[in-house]
Amino acid sequence: MADSYRYRCGECGHRTAWGSESQGAEAIESHYGRGHPHVVPGGMAEFRRGPSCGGSGCALALGVLVLLLIIASRH
Template sequence: MAYRYWCGECGFKSSWGTESEGEREQLAHYARNHPGIVPGGQVETDGRSPSGGSGCLTFLGIVIVLVILAASCHR
């Protein structure tokens, strides 16, 4: 999963990366642009799972197989 940190004081957004990379970028931004202010803001995730997000496709495949089985048993 990728993370992007948003500054709570301005429109700055870190680049997409690991959680620790985004946090380092945000801390550097605050030190450079907002000294003396405690870092805040939001953390955005890209929503992708590490496995590639094939859960919906697997579910759909199971549903199709069940529909075919139900149709073949009904005469």
């Protein structure tokens, strides 16, 4: 997943855009160079996971599967 990383500045809360790990690291270093020139870059990195099966989509699929099993067992 190419757009899975975002970095947050430890000084002001600035966030980079979602991107690759190297893009985020470069963006936060650039931010520190412009906004906090005498501070060692810090802050935190966020990692975004891919789409998960949480929510109504999985419940609907599970419901259809159960219904099909019930219909199949009756014949």
